[in-house]
Amino acid sequence: MARATGEIPKALVCPHELPAPLAHVWEWFCQLAGARSAGAFSLAPISYQDIDAWARLTGHRPTPAEVGLLRQLDDVFRDEIQRK
Numbered sequence: 001m002a003r004a005t006g007e008i009p010k011a012l013v014c015p016h017e018l019p020a021p022l023a024h025v026w027e028w029f030c031q032l033a034g035a036r037s038a039g040a041f042s043l044a045p046i047s048y049q050d051i052d053a054w055a056r057l058t059g060h061r062p063t064p065a066e067v068g069l070l071r072q073l074d075d076v077f078r079d080e081i082q083r084k
Contacts, residue, residue, distance in 0.1 A: 005081065009079075009080040025062075029073045029074070032074075036050070
């Protein structure tokens, strides 16, 4: 986000370091976000199909809760990009 906009959105700023149990979700999000397709007027959201294909290709098995976190991170990311 900082590279794309020059700022880190408040919604992504943690008062503490990223908890170790969640670090893998952030890494997964970075992988998925780097491979996303472009939308008509902005970034396309990371879809369930994208997550499914990524999981099959990488061998990762995200839980439903982790998939929800990935989608939430993507929502915040895209909202911040659109505000800029």
